[in-house]
Amino acid sequence: MNEKHFFGRQPPEIKDARFPGKLFVVEGADGSGRSTQIAMLSQWLEANGFAVRFMGLRRSNLVAEDLESAKQGNILTRTTLSLFYATDFFDQLVNAIVPALRAGHIVLADRYIYTLMARDLVRGADPDWVRNLYSPAMLPDAVFYFHVSARRLVERNFQKNSTLDYWESGMDLGLSRDMFDSFVKYQRMLQIEFQRMQREFGFRLLNGNRPIAKVQQDLRKEIATLLSIGEPEEVSFSEVPPESVPVAAS
Amino acid sequence: MVTTHRNFPGKLIAVEGLDGSGKSTQLYLVKRWLELQGSRVYFTEWNSSVLVKKATSKGKKRQLLTPTSFCLIHATDFADRYERQILPLLRAGFIVLADRYVYTALARDAVRGLDREWIAKLYSFAVPPDITFYFEVPLEISLSRILDGRPSLKYHEAGLDMGWSTDPYESFRIFQGKILKEYAQMRSKFSFTTINATREIHVQQAEVRKLIAEKIDLAAFRR
Numbered sequence: 001m002n003e004k005h006f007f008g009r010q011p012p013e014i015k016d017a018r019f020p021g022k023l024f025v026v027e028g029a030d031g032s033g034r035s036t037q038i039a040m041l042s043q044w045l046e047a048n049g050f051a052v053r054f055m056g057l058r059r060s061n062l063v064a065e066d067l068e069s070a071k072q073g074n075i076l077t078r079t080t081l082s083l084f085y086a087t088d089f090f091d092q093l094v095n096a097i098v099p100a101l102r103a104g105h106i107v108l109a110d111r112y113i114y115t116l117m118a119r120d121l122v123r124g125a126d127p128d129w130v131r132n133l134y135s136p137a138m139l140p141d142a143v144f145y146f147h148v149s150a151r152r153l154v155e156r157n158f159q160k161n162s163t164l165d166y167w168e169s170g171m172d173l174g175l176s177r178d179m180f181d182s183f184v185k186y187q188r189m190l191q192i193e194f195q196r197m198q199r200e201f202g203f204r205l206l207n208g209n210r211p212i213a214k215v216q217q218d219l220r221k222e223i224a225t226l227l228s229i230g231e232p233e234e235v236s237f238s239e240v241p242p243e244s245v246p247v248a249a250s
Numbered sequence: 251m252v253t254t255h256r257n258f259p260g261k262l263i264a265v266e267g268l269d270g271s272g273k274s275t276q277l278y279l280v281k282r283w284l285e286l287q288g289s290r291v292y293f294t295e296w297n298s299s300v301l302v303k304k305a306t307s308k309g310k311k312r313q314l315l316t317p318t319s320f321c322l323i324h325a326t327d328f329a330d331r332y333e334r335q336i337l338p339l340l341r342a343g344f345i346v347l348a349d350r351y352v353y354t355a356l357a358r359d360a361v362r363g364l365d366r367e368w369i370a371k372l373y374s375f376a377v378p379p380d381i382t383f384y385f386e387v388p389l390e391i392s393l394s395r396i397l398d399g400r401p402s403l404k405y406h407e408a409g410l411d412m413g414w415s416t417d418p419y420e421s422f423r424i425f426q427g428k429i430l431k432e433y434a435q436m437r438s439k440f441s442f443t444t445i446n447a448t449r450e451i452h453v454q455q456a457e458v459r460k461l462i463a464e465k466i467d468l469a470a471f472r473r
Contacts (some may be wrong), residue, residue, distance in 0.1 A: 012317045012363030062314050063323070066305040078302060079329040079375055085320035087305075094316050131372040136318060 001054060004101070008135025013094045020031040021101035023138065024223065027194070028146030029187055030168045031156035032208045033215065037146070038108050040216045040239055041223070045106055048229060053100040055112035057137055060091035066214055069165065082120045086133050089113060106227075113137045114201070118193035122186070123173060142234070144219060146208035150187045212240045251398055256377060260340030261466050264351035266433065267385030268426055269407075270395035271447050272454070276385065277349050279455045280462065284345060289471040292339045296350035299330040310406055320406065324355055325372055332376055345471050346381035352376050353440060357432035358372060361425065362412065383458060384442035387394070389430055394425055 006019040026034045042052045058064050067084050070076050076084065100107050113134040118207055120130045148156075166172075169179050170186025199204060204222060206215055213235040220232040263280070265273040277293070284291040297306070306323055309315040315323065339346050352373040359369045368408055405411060408418040409425030437444065443461060445454055462468070 009365045009368065011316075013316045013318060061311050061318060063305040066302055070301055077300075077329070077333040079333055080326055083322060083326040083329050084302070087302075087319055087326055090318045090322060091314070091316075094318060095314070129374060131369065133366060136365075183422070205404065 002141075005139045006135070007137055007139060008132070010138075011090065011094065011136040014098055015140075017138075019098075020103035020104040021106060022095065022226070023101060023107045023109065023140045024226075025109040025114075025143040025201065026146065027111055027114050027141040027143060028208060029148065029153050029190060030165065031160065032146040032148040032158075034110055034146060036212060036241060037216055037222060038110055039241065040212075040235070041219055041238070042108060044220055044232065045223075050227070051103075051105045052056075053096070053105045053107050054110065055092050055097055055107060057115065058088055059084065059097070060088040062091040063088045078120070078123050078125060081123075082125060082130070082133065084114070085116050085119075085202060089116065089134075089137070097138070099128055109140065112143070113205075114143065114197055115196070118190050118197065121169070121193050122189040142222065143201060143203045145194060145203040145224070146206050146215070146241040147191070148208035150184050150191070153187055154183060157183075204240055213237055216240075238245060253270050257284045258337075260344040260346060261463065261471075262336070262340060262346045262348065262377065262379040263466075264348040264353075264379040265385065266350060266353045266382060266442065267447065268387065268392040268430060270385045270392035271385035272395075272451065273383070273385040273447070274349050274455055275451060276294060276383070276445070276447075276458055277347055279451075281347055281378045283288045283455075283459060284347075284468075284471075288473050289359040289468060290342075290473060291347060291471070292335070292344045293347045293349070294331055294335055294471055295348075296354055297327055299327040299416065300325050301330040304468075308472075310404065312412065313405060315406065315411065317359065317411075318413075320362065321355065321359040321364055321369065321372075324359075326356065328352065328373070329375070337377075343471070344467070345466070348379065351379060351382065353382065353433070353442075356436060357429045360426040360432050361409075374379065378440065379464065382440060382442045383461075384433065384437060384444045385447035386452075389427055393426060396436070397422070398471055 001018045001020055004019055010017060026038055038054070045052050050194065051129045058067055063084060067088060070084065082238050097107050114236065117130050117134060121127060136147050144199060165177050165185050169183035170189070171179060171182055173186065176182040206218055216235045217232070218233070255289040258421050265277045267273040281291060302323055306327065309319065309323060336346055336348070355373060356366070356369050360366050403418045403422055408422040410418060410421050412425070414424045436442065445458060447454060
């Protein structure tokens with residue numbers, strides 16, 4: 001059992017916060033390799049006998065659908081966008097994360113409140129308001145932040161979707177009418193917020209510009225320590241999913 | 251996100267009170283009065299934004315909502331109406347009439363166990379109304395106005411999610427009693443204008459109209 005802590009007062013739904021499970025968070029921009037790393041990590045955890053559950057943004061049973069359609073229609077203002085995501089987050093926290101932790105699972109979160117806070121802050125939200133909003137959130141056992149240069153992110157996003165995403169490019173901010181330009185500016189702004197949070201919240205920084213297997217090796221090492229299990233074996237190249245092998249940077 | 255300074259010509263009037271306090275009737279009569287005078291007036295009610303309509307009804311029907319998500323989904327609804335209707339209309343010089351305002355959330359969510367300061371800060375983006383009428387009735391009167399017709403009370407409306415009682419009517423009584431206590435605490439803190447809502451409708455309305463006319467230069471809002 002380990003006692004979980006909260007940023008502020010814990011939500012009234014969570015009466016007893018002593019759980020056998022652990023919550024690990026992976027943060028980083030789109031294209032920083034989060035999902036590939038999480039997939040590889042879960043394989044390794046399962047190989048070691050740990051039960052794994054996943055969470056991510058916009059996956060709640062409650063609002064995921066409405067949120068998706070609202071995003072398509074561009075009818076969201078800054079405040080509704082952030083409240084919508086907060087609703088989604090807390091719904092998952094109470095109804096998915098907590099039950100999984102109680103059952104002794106390892107929960108791997110593909111992004112957490114840090115992304116949500118960073119997005120709000122670069123949109124000019126009042127920092128006190130944003131902190132208050134997420135203060136009933138649970139503190140993870142560890143947060144891994146994949147840092148990847150903005151240029152690398154562009155490459156990976158094009159490789160993945162052959163197009164840039166409207167929101168992930170921060171087009172709603174009106175930074176530039178040019179999507180590429182906007183993407184680079186927006187991702188830099190987010191990185192500044194993340195760097196600030198990294199110091200404050202003690203993120204474990206991983207250099208995501210390196211080969212996938214190397215990043216995974218470091219991730220496993222840190223998690224092995226956190227779970228008090230032995231040193232992981234070297235990650236073999238065959239573990240890396242073929243579709244995520246990056247093209248050589250020109 | 252926090253813009254509580256008033257740099258707009260419009261006025262905001264809100265009504266608060268227990269279910270069955272008669273506040274909606276009173277606000278409707280205010281609306282008619284202002285409309286017939288030819289004033290620029292806009293009416294908005296709690297929980298009416300289309301943005302989260304699907305999620306709210308799904309959450310309520312399937313009982314998926316817990317106190318935190320219940321609070322946040324209503325905050326999203328309010329923020330949507332606030333940013334797209336209330337605030338723009340205040341800036342355009344309208345008298346905005348709100349049937350329930352942030353105080354409804356403060357009361358209900360506090361009863362559901364959320365931290366009062368947290369809720370207040372969540373709603374801090376909203377300007378306080380120029381006048382907040384609080385329609386005061388003894389609990390037994392408001393309860394009988396609602397319950398005498400033996401209505402089918404909805405799950406959350408009756409507070410059944412809190413598990414105080416499995417009987418919807420009993421649960422509703424307990425819930426309303428707790429909300430009344432929250433309102434009592436807020437009255438002076440947020441300078442509510444209290445209206446004795448046990449009196450006849452037209453008597454209350456006369457008082458409400460008088461208070462509005464004293465506080466707001468209505469001539470400025472005529473078309």
